[in-house]
Amino acid sequence: MVTTPAESVLRGSSYRADCPTRQILDRIGDRWTVLIVGALSNGSVRFSELRRRIEGISQKMLTQTLRGLERDGLVRRTVHPEVPVRVEYALTEAGRTLREPLRALEEWAIAHLGEVSASQEAYDHAEQPPTDPTDRDM
């Protein structure tokens, strides 16, 4: 089995902490990042609007995740010094490029969530501790 010298995780090579996938997973692998990127896909959104859109996210997590995205250069934060402060968030160019692979993942999710759920149910249903070896059927 010839392995390419590329540091591709998806090829099965041994990878350490410095592998790209690992890095990016630490960035976007959390619960909210991908959802926020999705919510910003169409353009600038205000903080409170964002909060309403994502529903379930706490204000702390929203702020924290937005900070992370801003730090990564994926989201741009714009403060409008108006009467009540207005803050807009938007994807940067880099952030916009993230939409594509994320969309692919979403499509996979939509296409396969059904069988995944079915598999889960089957798995959970088939489980019983084989404490008694004499009763092994089913």
Add this chain to the structure above:
Amino acid sequence: MVTTPAESVLRGSSYRADCPTRQILDRIGDRWTVLIVGALSNGSVRFSELRRRIEGISQKMLTQTLRGLERDGLVRRTVHPEVPVRVEYALTEAGRTLREPLRALEEWAIAHLGEVSASQEAYDHAEQPPTDPTDRDM
């Protein structure tokens, strides 16, 4: 660009806990799942080999994550009743289809990790608490 009426997260529609992206994120959004799928991309791998490949994963997390993948129908577990027990893990058909979107994500990571890191450094460097307004230089 016409928007489809689909419940697409990446279009910015409001999404709740039942949105597909949310579901799939709860599945593969953890630290190890994607890495394990990557490690299994080329075929069956034994438990201990898997553990060696991923490096940094504990036996508990490996077992736990593999169980989750098995439950989702993405990984098949095969026990060979040999002298010392041998257990092989392999992707199922559904699991193999996951490689594509994951590969897209990995490619994005490779292509953009540089600028992300640069952005992080710039962000971290520009930060200092403006506690004293009279001392604003540095």
Add this chain to the structure above:
DNA sequence: CGGGATCCAAGCAGATACTG
């Protein structure tokens, strides 16, 4: 060798209260 069970530490995340 593969993995279940337990114990425990650290980090994640929610609720609340306060600021500009």
Add this chain to the structure above:
DNA sequence: CAGTATCTGCTTGGATCCCG
């Protein structure tokens, strides 16, 4: 409105021991 700060609970995950 858009945060920051703190306190705390819960989950995650590592280490260890033991079993088949």
